[in-house]
Amino acid sequence: MSIEIEDLAARIAAGERRALSRGITLVESTRPDHRAAAEALLDRLADPDRPGALRVGLSGTPGVGKSSFTETLGLRLVEGGQKVAVLAVDPSSARSGGSILGDKTRMERLSRERAAFIRPTPAARHLGGVARRSREALLLCEAAGFDVVLVETVGVGQSETLVSRMTDIFLLLLAPAGGDELQGVKRGIMEIADLILVNKADGDLAAEARRTQADYAGALRLLRKREIDPDDFPMARCVSARTGEGVAEAWAEVERLAEWRRETGITARRRAEQAGQWFEEELRAGVVDLLREDRALAARLDRLRAAAASGESAPAAAARAALEPLRQALRGA
Amino acid sequence: MSIEIEDLAARIAAGERRALSRGITLVESTRPDHRAAAEALLDRLADPDRPGALRVGLSGTPGVGKSSFTETLGLRLVEGGQKVAVLAVDPSSARSGGSILGDKTRMERLSRERAAFIRPTPAARHLGGVARRSREALLLCEAAGFDVVLVETVGVGQSETLVSRMTDIFLLLLAPAGGDELQGVKRGIMEIADLILVNKADGDLAAEARRTQADYAGALRLLRKREIDPDDFPMARCVSARTGEGVAEAWAEVERLAEWRRETGITARRRAEQAGQWFEEELRAGVVDLLREDRALAARLDRLRAAAASGESAPAAAARAALEPLRQALRGA
Known part of the structure; x- marks a missing residue:
C-alpha cells in the first residue's frame, strides 16, 4: 500500500472530514488506479x-x-x-x-x-x-x-x-x-x-x-x-x-x-450476510473486468456478445463459449 | 450435441407441445448437466x-x-x-x-x-x-x-x-x-x-x-x-x-x-440490446460457477468470502484477492 493511502486511512480514522470527503471521492472514481487505491483504503480501514x-x-x-x-x-x-x-x-x-x-x-x-x-x-x-x-x-x-x-x-x-x-x-x-x-x-x-x-x-x-x-x-x-x-x-x-x-x-x-x-445477534448476522453478498457482487463485476484486460479474450467476448445480440447464438451458450479460454487456463494452472 | 438434444430441438421446432414442456423443464433445472443440455438446446434452436x-x-x-x-x-x-x-x-x-x-x-x-x-x-x-x-x-x-x-x-x-x-x-x-x-x-x-x-x-x-x-x-x-x-x-x-x-x-x-x-427497426435494436444484456448476465454468473469448479479456488473463495462477511476484509478487496489466481492463470496462458 502506498504511503498516501496509509496516511489517508489514518486521517479518516482520526475523523478528519476532509480526508473522509477525499476517501469518498476515491471510491466514487471509476479510474482503475483509483479503484485499486479505494479497495486498499477500505481494506486498511476494515x-x-x-x-x-x-x-x-x-x-x-x-x-x-x-x-x-x-x-x-x-x-x-x-x-x-x-x-x-x-x-x-x-x-x-x-x-x-x-x-x-x-x-x-x-x-x-x-x-x-x-x-x-x-x-x-x-x-x-x-x-x-x-x-x-x-x-x-x-x-x-x-x-x-x-x-x-x-x-x-x-x-x-x-x-x-x-x-x-x-x-x-x-x-x-x-x-x-x-x-x-x-x-x-x-x-x-x-x-x-x-x-x-x-x-x-x-x-x-x-x-x-x-x-x-x-x-x-x-x-x-x-x-x-x-x-x-x-x-x-x-x-x-x-x-x-x-x-x-x-x-x-x-x-x-x-x-x-x-x-x-x-x-x-441479529444485526451481526445480517451484516455478515450483507458483506457476503457484496463480496459476490464484486466478484462478478471484477471477473468480467479481468477478462476484458486481455486483448484476445476481450475480442472473443465482443464477438460472442455480438452473436448473442444478433440471435445467432443463445446468450447462455455464447457466455459459456466466452468462458472456455478461462476454463482451460484454470485447468493448465 | 447429443442425439437426444438434437431430437428434442427438432420436435420443439415442429411445434410439439410435449417437447416444448420438456424443453422448458430442462431450462428450469439447476443440475449442471441439465444446464449444459439446456444451453445446447437453446443454441441449436437459435x-x-x-x-x-x-x-x-x-x-x-x-x-x-x-x-x-x-x-x-x-x-x-x-x-x-x-x-x-x-x-x-x-x-x-x-x-x-x-x-x-x-x-x-x-x-x-x-x-x-x-x-x-x-x-x-x-x-x-x-x-x-x-x-x-x-x-x-x-x-x-x-x-x-x-x-x-x-x-x-x-x-x-x-x-x-x-x-x-x-x-x-x-x-x-x-x-x-x-x-x-x-x-x-x-x-x-x-x-x-x-x-x-x-x-x-x-x-x-x-x-x-x-x-x-x-x-x-x-x-x-x-x-x-x-x-x-x-x-x-x-x-x-x-x-x-x-x-x-x-x-x-x-x-x-x-x-x-x-x-x-x-x-x-426499433424492435430489432431493442432485442439485440436485450440479448446482449442477457449475455453479460450469463457471463457473470458462469464465471463464478467456473471458479467454484476448482476445489482449491473454491476453498480460497470461501475463505475470502468469510473474511468479507466477518468484516476483516473489505468486500471489494477480498473479491480482488479471490480473482488473483485467475489473473495469474490468464497471464500464463
Missing part, C-alpha cells in the same frame, strides 16, 4: 472489532419531507452528542446523472454542524454502481467514527431493496393520506420497513396523519410478523419534521429495535 | 432469421383481473388463428417457492385450446434465476412457432423491469379507481408501460373506468413523450375481460405499435 455505526435506511417519495425530517432528526442527534452522516442513493442518477441531496441548502442547518456530514449521491452509469459506491461511502463514514449513518433514497423502483441491503434498520416516511391510498405503498416496501413514519402530523393535517398512522398500523399487523423482532415491530408512528413533534419518540423506537437486534 | 413471436409483457396487481384478461385476449387470438403462449414471472417465488398461474383452472378455457400454451412460474432461489428461466422459456416458445408470447407478472418490486427487459411491448392492467390513487402506480412502471388498460369497464364500474382512463391518459401525456413511437403512444384504454369489450380494440393498438416498431 476492522471486525469496531462496533460501527447504526446504519439506518430512509425512504419516501418526493414531497414527503425527507430532507426536513433528516435535518430535524440529525440536529437532535447532534445535540445529543452523536455524530451523524447522511448519504443518498438515487437510482435515477443512473439515468439522469443527477443527484438528490445535491442541494445542501435543503439541510442548511444540519450541514453547518461540525458533527454532521452530508454527501450527495454520485452520478453513476448503473444502479449497481450507485449501490457499490454508497455502501463503500458508508464503510468510510463508519471508519471515521460516525455513530449514525442515514442512507436516504427516493421511493422509486429497486432503490429501497438496495438500501435495505446495506442498513440495519429501515424507515419509511409517508405523507398523511386517505385510507384508499394504502395500496400506493408497494407490498415489497412494507415488508422491509421496520418503522413507518407519517410526517406532517401538525396543524391541519394532524388528524389525517393519525388516521393514516392507524391504517398503516393495521396493514402492518395483517402483513406479517417477524418473529425475531420485539412484538410491537414493525410499527407506524406520527412525526412532524416541522415542529419536531414525535421525532425523539420515533428515534427512541429505532434505538430500542437496534439494541434488541444487537443483543440478539 | 435462428437470427426467424421473425419470432410478438413478445408482450403484462403487469397488474393481484385482483385486477389479469388471468381473466389473459384468457379473454388469448381466446380471441386463438380464434383469429394465432398460437399463444403464456408465461409468468413471479418475483415472490424466489422467496416462497410459490407460483402464479399455478392454478391453471383460472384460465380453464384457454388452457384447453390446442393453439394455446400456459406455463406457471418455476420456483427459483433468486430473482436472477427466475428471469433467466423465463427468458429461456420464452425463446423456446418462439422456436416452437408461437405467434404471441405473453409474459405476465404481478406488480411487485423489480419484476416489471425484468419483464420489460425480455419483451417488445409492455401492458399495464389497472382497476377503475378514483383520481387520488393515481400515485399508487410507480412512476418507473408508468415509464415502461406502452398501453395502460383499465379493466372491469362494465356494469357499475364503467363510468369510473372511463374516468380512470382519462386520468391516466392525462398523466401519460405529462410524463413523457417517446419520440420514436407514434404520437398517440403511450395510451390508456378501457377493457372488460368479463364482457370482452374493448379487448379487440386494445389488441389492435398493440399490433399497430408492434408493426411500427418492427418497420422502424
